[in-house]
Amino acid sequence: MRLSTATVSLSGDLVGKLHACARAGFDGVELFEPDLVVAEESPEEIRALAERLGLRLELYQPLRDIEGVDPGTLADNLRRAEAKFALMRRLGIGTVLVCSNVATATTGDPIVARDQLRELARLAGKYDVRIAYEALAWGRHIDDYRQAWRLVQAVDEENLGVCLDSFHILSRGHDPAAIQDIPADRIFFVQLADAPALTMDVLSWSRHHRLFPGEGSFDLPQFLAHVLRAGYTGPLSLEVFNDVFRQTDTDRTAQHALRSLIDLQERTARLLDPPTAGTAPVAPEAFTFAEIRAENTEPAENLLQQLGFRYRGQHRSRPVRLWAAGQARIILNEQDARGQTATLAALGLDLPDVGAARARAGLLRAPLVFRRVHEGEDVLHGVRAPDGSEVFLCPPSGSEDPPWIGEFTHGSPPTASTITAIDHVNLVQPWEDIAEATLFHRSLLGLEVDSSAQVAGPSGLVTSQVMTDPGHAVRLVLNVAPFGARPGSLAQHIALRTDDIISYVGQNAIDTLPVPGNYYEDLAARFGLRPGFVDELRSLGLMYDRSGGGEFLHFYTPTVGSVFFEVVQRIGGYDGYGAPNAPVRLAAQNRSLLEGRHG
Ligand code: MG
Numbered sequence: 137m138r139l140s141t142a143t144v145s146l147s148g149d150l151v152g153k154l155h156a157c158a159r160a161g162f163d164g165v166e167l168f169e170p171d172l173v174v175a176e177e178s179p180e181e182i183r184a185l186a187e188r189l190g191l192r193l194e195l196y197q198p199l200r201d202i203e204g205v206d207p208g209t210l211a212d213n214l215r216r217a218e219a220k221f222a223l224m225r226r227l228g229i230g231t232v233l234v235c236s237n238v239a240t241a242t243t244g245d246p247i248v249a250r251d252q253l254r255e256l257a258r259l260a261g262k263y264d265v266r267i268a269y270e271a272l273a274w275g276r277h278i279d280d281y282r283q284a285w286r287l288v289q290a291v292d293e294e295n296l297g298v299c300l301d302s303f304h305i306l307s308r309g310h311d312p313a314a315i316q317d318i319p320a321d322r323i324f325f326v327q328l329a330d331a332p333a334l335t336m337d338v339l340s341w342s343r344h345h346r347l348f349p350g351e352g353s354f355d356l357p358q359f360l361a362h363v364l365r366a367g368y369t370g371p372l373s374l375e376v377f378n379d380v381f382r383q384t385d386t387d388r389t390a391q392h393a394l395r396s397l398i399d400l401q402e403r404t405a406r407l408l409d410p411p412t413a414g415t416a417p418v419a420p421e422a423f424t425f426a427e428i429r430a431e432n433t434e435p436a437e438n439l440l441q442q443l444g445f446r447y448r449g450q451h452r453s454r455p456v457r458l459w460a461a462g463q464a465r466i467i468l469n470e471q472d473a474r475g476q477t478a479t480l481a482a483l484g485l486d487l488p489d490v491g492a493a494r495a496r497a498g499l500l501r502a503p504l505v506f507r508r509v510h511e512g513e514d515v516l517h518g519v520r521a522p523d524g525s526e527v528f529l530c531p532p533s534g535s536e537d538p539p540w541i542g543e544f545t546h547g548s549p550p551t552a553s554t555i556t557a558i559d560h561v562n563l564v565q566p567w568e569d570i571a572e573a574t575l576f577h578r579s580l581l582g583l584e585v586d587s588s589a590q591v592a593g594p595s596g597l598v599t600s601q602v603m604t605d606p607g608h609a610v611r612l613v614l615n616v617a618p619f620g621a622r623p624g625s626l627a628q629h630i631a632l633r634t635d636d637i638i639s640y641v642g643q644n645a646i647d648t649l650p651v652p653g654n655y656y657e658d659l660a661a662r663f664g665l666r667p668g669f670v671d672e673l674r675s676l677g678l679m680y681d682r683s684g685g686g687e688f689l690h691f692y693t694p695t696v697g698s699v700f701f702e703v704v705q706r707i708g709g710y711d712g713y714g715a716p717n718a719p720v721r722l723a724a725q726n727r728s729l730l731e732g733r734h735g
């Protein structure tokens with residue numbers, strides 16, 4: 137099917153938007169009238185540019201507040217519409233979107249609406265224009281697609297059909313199943329948008345918070361399945377009004393938008409015909425490694441030594457070192473890192489079918505990462521996540537060392553370790569990237585949003601969104617940096633798992649992030665803990681949480697560059713991340729930053 141987006145979904149000027157859509161791989165666009173009105177190019181120039189770029193101008197939109205009006209207003213509406221039909225001819229656009237009246241309707245009488253829409257359709261016919269009539273969720277008299285369809289049937293003109301917009305239908309909780317009752321040749325256009333579950337007026341929700349498919353809470357595969365079962369074969373077009381996407385880089389948002397449509401088509405195909413449909417995402421089974429990159433990785437190395445990691449060696453052809461404890465492997469990379477302080481640059485994930493994951497990355501047009509390898513070295517295949525971090529798709533090695541470990545030499549052999557594995561990884565997301573990151577990890581890796589929390593920090597509220605596989609083997613926590621947060625005030629971290637944190641801390645001389653005494657007083661009060669236990673936690677610098685019958689003990693290291701470590705012990709099926717303790721950590725890290733104690 138042809139893939140399209142409304143120009144309103146992107147930032148920039150019309151010419152820039154058309155170029156970005158073509159580069160991303162869209163087949164067409166909906167031309168949003170305000171984008172044309174402010175452009176300096178003539179309609180003929182826009183038409184010629186779209187033709188040269190291979191983009192179809194699928195739809196002109198919107199024409200508002202036409203039907204249910206008094207005769208004087210109707211005459212004015214028809215004059216306005218006729219000017220647009222003539223303009224559409226110059227643009228070479230054959231379909232116009234007409235939204236149900238929200239402002240000027242004086243009557244809800246269906247006979248009046250029918251007669252007035254018929255007049256409009258006959259006028260449009262003179263210009264070979266088709267009208268796609270859309271029920272807005274906040275339409276004054278027509279606010280339901282089933283009502284719009286009844287009206288279109290009553291008018292009974294060949295060039296009048298419906299436009300189905302997932303937002304207007306799903307935001308109102310209307311059952312999309314009746315889409316299948318509409319003949320395919322009367323569905324003139326389909327617009328797709330997702331949205332987060334919010335409690336607010338539907339107009340503000342629609343104008344500011346729409347998301348690309350797969351980023352919100354609407355069941356869009358089900359919606360699209362009804363559309364496809366109806367026999368619709370026209371364009372699938374994104375119409376996403378979102379305050380953030382109006383500000384983000386045009387090319388990047390266009391690529392992000394296209395990825396959402398490809399993913400939605402795939403998910404819908406699996407719903408319609410599971411055995412023969414395309415490639416489902418392959419969920420990862422474990423973290424293979426985490427990589428820290430810096431010009432000088434020694435401060436990170438010092439932390440790893442304190443944490444009881446073993447130095448496993450230096451890479452034979454690159455300035456890269458490996459440290460390991462149990463299945464937790466940390467790569468320290470000094471290649472191409474001049475002037476950089478430590479960042480969490482890459483993750484390796486164990487995937488049961490790397491070939492399928494690579495095929496999926498290609499399908500979703502995920503940017504590939506290139507790393508030069510020498511003769512005889514293992515080739516790792518990676519993709520770049522929206523935050524710039526690299527994700528490497530690794531074959532699972534179970535409890536064995538992965539084969540590429542043989543490329544590290546002059547280190548110590550592994551020994552038994554109290555640290556068993558990487559428990560979770562927290563990645564900081566620029567505030568404008570969270571939707572894109574959610575889609576990326578969900579569509580490519582099959583990770584789903586598990587929970588989301590807001591944590592108060594000194595630079596603002598930090599939204600923390602957990603994404604994980606069904607077995608919770610790989611847990612990624614995406615922390616959204618507050619807008620304008622001081623650089624370095626929010627760091628990334630690698631959390632390591634142990635089964636006995638109390639003896640672990642006792643045995644290793646670890647420089648833990650200081651925890652204020654007030655925290656322990658509050659802890660004792662909140663949970664009714666034994667005083668002796670609270671004293672033990674305090675003396676070891678451990679933090680504590682309890683929920684759902686499980687307990688969580690953890691501590692943080694100081695930060696080097698913008699990375700720190702956490703060590704966690706999960707007891708009795710505790711499934712969280714110690715979120716109630718996060719504000720204490722953020723405040724302590726902020727004090728360290730102000731005191732210049734950052735490594
Ligand atoms: Mg719409």
Ligand code: MG
Nearest residue numbers: 562631702713
């Ligand atoms: Mg954590």
